[in-house]
Amino acid sequence: xxxxxxxxxxxxxxxxxxxxxLRGVSFEVEKGETKVxxxxxxxGKSTLLKCINQLTIPDRGNVWLNGREIVHSHVKxxxxxxxxxxxxxxxxLFDHLTAVxxxxxxxxxxxxxxxxxxxxxxxxxxxxVGMADKANSYPAELSGGQAQRLSIARALAMDPEVMLFxxxxxSLDPELxxxxxxxxxxxxxxxxxxxxxxxxxxxARWAANEIFFMDEGVILESGPPAEMFTxxxxxxxxxxxxxxxxxxxxxxxxx
Amino acid sequence: MLRGFNAVYDSxxxxxxxxxxxxxxxxxxxxxxxxxxxxxxxxxxxxxKETGRLISLYVWLFRGLPNLVLLFxxxxxxxxxxxxxxxxxxxxxIALGLRSAAYQTEIFRGAFLSxxxxxxxxxxxxxxxxxxxxxxxxFPQAIRVALPGWSNEYPILLTDSSVAYAIGVMEILTxxxxxxxxxxxxxxxxxxxxxxxxxxxxxxxxxxxMIENLIRIPGFGREEQ
Amino acid sequence: xxxxLFIQNNLLSALWEGWGKTLRLIFMxxxxxxxxxxxxxxxxxxxxxxxxxxxxxxVLFFKGTPLLLLLFMIYFGLPPLGIxxxxxxxxxxxxxxxxxxxxxxxIRGAIQSVKTGQVIAAQALGMTRWQSVFSIVLxxxxxxxxxxxxxxxxxxIKYTSLAHIIAYIEVTGAGKIVAAxxxxxxxxxxxxxxxxxxxxxxxxxxxxxxxxRLSFPGM
Numbered sequence: 001x002x003x004x005x006x007x008x009x010x011x012x013x014x015x016x017x018x019x020x021x022l023r024g025v026s027f028e029v030e031k032g033e034t035k036v037x038x039x040x041x042x043x044g045k046s047t048l049l050k051c052i053n054q055l056t057i058p059d060r061g062n063v064w065l066n067g068r069e070i071v072h073s074h075v076k077x078x079x080x081x082x083x084x085x086x087x088x089x090x091x092x093l094f095d096h097l098t099a100v101x102x103x104x105x106x107x108x109x110x111x112x113x114x115x116x117x118x119x120x121x122x123x124x125x126x127x128x129v130g131m132a133d134k135a136n137s138y139p140a141e142l143s144g145g146q147a148q149r150l151s152i153a154r155a156l157a158m159d160p161e162v163m164l165f166x167x168x169x170x171s172l173d174p175e176l177x178x179x180x181x182x183x184x185x186x187x188x189x190x191x192x193x194x195x196x197x198x199x200x201x202x203x204a205r206w207a208a209n210e211i212f213f214m215d216e217g218v219i220l221e222s223g224p225p226a227e228m229f230t231x232x233x234x235x236x237x238x239x240x241x242x243x244x245x246x247x248x249x250x251x252x253x254x255x
Numbered sequence: 256m257l258r259g260f261n262a263v264y265d266s267x268x269x270x271x272x273x274x275x276x277x278x279x280x281x282x283x284x285x286x287x288x289x290x291x292x293x294x295x296x297x298x299x300x301x302x303x304k305e306t307g308r309l310i311s312l313y314v315w316l317f318r319g320l321p322n323l324v325l326l327f328x329x330x331x332x333x334x335x336x337x338x339x340x341x342x343x344x345x346x347x348x349i350a351l352g353l354r355s356a357a358y359q360t361e362i363f364r365g366a367f368l369s370x371x372x373x374x375x376x377x378x379x380x381x382x383x384x385x386x387x388x389x390x391x392x393x394f395p396q397a398i399r400v401a402l403p404g405w406s407n408e409y410p411i412l413l414t415d416s417s418v419a420y421a422i423g424v425m426e427i428l429t430x431x432x433x434x435x436x437x438x439x440x441x442x443x444x445x446x447x448x449x450x451x452x453x454x455x456x457x458x459x460x461x462x463x464x465m466i467e468n469l470i471r472i473p474g475f476g477r478e479e480q
Numbered sequence: 481x482x483x484x485l486f487i488q489n490n491l492l493s494a495l496w497e498g499w500g501k502t503l504r505l506i507f508m509x510x511x512x513x514x515x516x517x518x519x520x521x522x523x524x525x526x527x528x529x530x531x532x533x534x535x536x537x538x539v540l541f542f543k544g545t546p547l548l549l550l551l552f553m554i555y556f557g558l559p560p561l562g563i564x565x566x567x568x569x570x571x572x573x574x575x576x577x578x579x580x581x582x583x584x585x586x587i588r589g590a591i592q593s594v595k596t597g598q599v600i601a602a603q604a605l606g607m608t609r610w611q612s613v614f615s616i617v618l619x620x621x622x623x624x625x626x627x628x629x630x631x632x633x634x635x636x637i638k639y640t641s642l643a644h645i646i647a648y649i650e651v652t653g654a655g656k657i658v659a660a661x662x663x664x665x666x667x668x669x670x671x672x673x674x675x676x677x678x679x680x681x682x683x684x685x686x687x688x689x690x691x692x693r694l695s696f697p698g699m
Binding site: 053055078079080081082084085086088090092093094095096105106109110138139140141151154155158 | 594595597598600601602603604605606607608611615616619620623696697698699
């Protein structure tokens with residue numbers, strides 16, 4: 001057994017101006033685990049994800065990927081980012097490239113793969129998220145669900161050690177969230193290591209090894225889903241989860 | 256260095272007295288362009304097919320020809336052939352103005368088209384004739400929509416006006432060149448001319464922005480800002 | 481009848497040669513002008529503050545100075561400082577500098593219109609800053625800048641007529657010489673004008689085709 005966690009985050013602090021968004025966040029993710037962050041909007045969940053791959057540089061604290069320290073090692077940060085796939089709320093697809101080119105461009109430019117290999121790999125990843133038939137469509141021609149599945153494929157193509165999901169379904173119409181969550185469930189089942197920020201309580205309950213409830217820049221409490229959903233320690237956690245679960249249930253029954 | 260400075264110092268009054276000529280040329284060209292361009296834009300937007308086609312031909316012709324070719328054609332060719340004797344300054348103003356008219360037609364046509372049909376329908380429903388509706392409702396709005404693009408004609412004509420050098424109009428560049436042959440200090444004098452043009456350019460643009468702000472209507476064309 | 485004979489016997493061969501030189505000017509100036517424009521625009525958006533300032537001054541100077549004056553500066557102004565160019569090189573240099581300044585404005589606007597999220601996504605995939613600029617931002621910016629940049633190319637085609645004033649006898653200059661010798665100005669400049677109309681119309685058409693081929697859904 002290898003005891004080094006894939007990802008270790010310790011005491012991350014981040015302020016924007018006078019606003020302290022993160023006030024010391026620590027957690028670990030073992031290989032194959034899915035950790036889910038929940039909590040009200042504006043409590044620093046997205047900032048935390050960005051601090052993990054240094055798209056936002058934390059003021060204090062450190063991150064280890066497979067035991068190697070990555071904060072403040074600017075030279076190699078692109079190397080580490082390749083090993084951490086990120087999926088954004090608003091997809092951020094490359095508008096001028098077809099679906100398959102969106103996936104292969106980083107293989108060619110960053111991984112220096114030759115074009116033929118890159119194309120094969122890209123098609124493979126598209127099939128994995130059920131987008132093979134849309135390979136030649138441009139982002140503007142895709143539905144929100146398709147766009148998000150494409151952005152997952154783009155991240156997966158780099159063969160990351162860990163996937164970071166930043167509210168992947170929040171900007172989707174309710175009827176489109178299912179297809180994205182299906183892909184994510186498949187990934188979790190396949191042993192992918194994942195850190196997910198989401199409001200989808202159903203997914204959290206099903207997929208998470210551990211749920212973190214974040215409030216005001218800190219992890220207020222954490223635990224396995226069964227515990228968090230049935231007997232949370234804090235009233236605030238309970239209220240949040242029950243409200244979110246109601247919303248989720250409504251959406252389900254509407255659909 | 257010192258000789259260059261002296262040459263600039265001696266030439267400056269003479270070069271500066273070209274400013275009114277350059278600016279006069281620009282002003283006349285813009286005015287002529289406006290006087291022809293607006294009616295042509297209206298004709299193209301609201302007129303019949305034949306009018307539209309004729310105006311398109313004009314625009315294509317004058318947008319496709321270099322200033323210099325127009326100047327030579329009018330100054331050495333067309334006017335002498337017709338027996339009309341005009342000063343280089345007037346010929347330059349006509350040539351630059353006719354060309355500007357083509358560009359201004361495009362600018363105003365775009366503005367009229369951007370207003371959409373609703374304004375026209377509303378005006379007509381009040382019993383205005385088409386002519387009245389165009390003049391009282393469409394034109395005042397179009398001119399505001401067109402203003403940013405239209406004010407662009409100033410820097411374009413300012414820099415283009417220097418081609419009038421080729422037919423001997425006594426504008427800034429012509430005067431600068433004369434002083435160069437007299438003092439043999441080309442770089443300092445050309446640089447001075449460039450500075451004058453740059454100052455006129457950005458000073459003028461400042462002024463135009465001030466005027467734009469004065470005539471702005473609250474909430475109109477908000478997306479521009 | 482007389483005019484036609486003049487055109488056929490005296491004018492066309494001279495113009496033919498001049499036309500070739502005009503095309504040489506265009507084909508040398510456009511690509512390098514665009515490259516300069518891309519660098520200036522990139523510098524203005526992504527450069528550090530001294531570079532940004534230099535790029536801004538560049539645009540201010542070369543947009544504010546009449547092109548003809550610029551040609552004079554290069555051809556007559558530099559030799560006393562020990563730098564001499566042939567008329568051809570001086571013209572091309574002037575056109576490149578001018579085109580760079582004007583096209584950089586369109587390219588800069590286009591760069592800024594590319595959504596910043598895409599750069600973040602590129603960096604999350606491990607691309608360096610310059611990799612993300614060159615493979616994600618600039619290709620999109622180029623498509624968006626094309627209509628404006630195309631206009632500048634059309635302008636440049638017409639501006640090449642200035643080159644004969646610094647002794648590079650392109651088509652306008654060739655026409656002027658023949659016209660003066662035979663005292664036939666109207667015919668000459670009508671024919672010269674037609675040549676420019678042909679070049680401008682063909683260029684417009686080609687640019688439209690290019691625009692269509694480069695455009696992508698959602699642009």
